[in-house]
Amino acid sequence: MILFPVIMPVSQDAPVRTPERVTAQRLASRQALTVCAAQCGAPTGGWEKNEREVPQPNEGFFWSVSHKRNWAAAVIADRAVGIDVEEILPRDNLAVFDELANGQEWNVVGGQSWDHFFRIWTAKEATLKANGKGIGAFSSCVVNRLVDDKHLTLHFDEVDWLVEHFYHDNHIVSVTAVGDDIRWLVDPKKVEPTDRDLS
Numbered sequence: 001m002i003l004f005p006v007i008m009p010v011s012q013d014a015p016v017r018t019p020e021r022v023t024a025q026r027l028a029s030r031q032a033l034t035v036c037a038a039q040c041g042a043p044t045g046g047w048e049k050n051e052r053e054v055p056q057p058n059e060g061f062f063w064s065v066s067h068k069r070n071w072a073a074a075v076i077a078d079r080a081v082g083i084d085v086e087e088i089l090p091r092d093n094l095a096v097f098d099e100l101a102n103g104q105e106w107n108v109v110g111g112q113s114w115d116h117f118f119r120i121w122t123a124k125e126a127t128l129k130a131n132g133k134g135i136g137a138f139s140s141c142v143v144n145r146l147v148d149d150k151h152l153t154l155h156f157d158e159v160d161w162l163v164e165h166f167y168h169d170n171h172i173v174s175v176t177a178v179g180d181d182i183r184w185l186v187d188p189k190k191v192e193p194t195d196r197d198l199s
Contacts, residue, residue: 150166
């Protein structure tokens with residue numbers, strides 16, 4: 001299956017760190033999901049989450065969304081899939097490097113840096129989302145091979161997961177892939193989701 005991960009800008013009308021901004025981020029991720037559905041022939045609605053906020057399959061299609069302050073992302077596939085977006089911003093707390101990955105993982109990606117930090121973070125988040133897990137399982141999701149500057153693999157639950165990275169506007173987006181043809185779409189024409197899809 002061809003994957004069409006969609007990256008959509010978040011409206012800047014709402015002030016930062018307000019409920020209105022969270023709503024704008026959620027709307028952008030659902031707009032991205034609607035565009036993605038149109039690209040891959042998936043249903044235009046009916047994208048529901050369970051009580052643990054895990055996306056549920058929809059007519060045989062699996063999905064994942066992510067959003068940050070300025071950008072949101074979505075992907076749909078014919079099997080379990082995960083996507084994550086993060087802005088590449090250094091932090092004051094350097095302890096996060098050791099909390100995210102072990103020494104061997106840092107060696108795989110070429111050492112500790114903020115670019116590598118967010119590459120690993122988004123790759124782990126995408127992989128865990130594909131497995132219906134949260135960040136509490138980071139230590140069980142291990143980077144084990146650097147494929148190239150846009151791909152790496154992680155081992156989780158006895159499976160090696162391939163992840164592809166895309167860089168845009170000082171952000172990194174990672175999506176799980178298994179030899180898929182991936183066609184990234186950035187800020188495509190907006191398609192409004194229904195009110196029901198905004199939950």
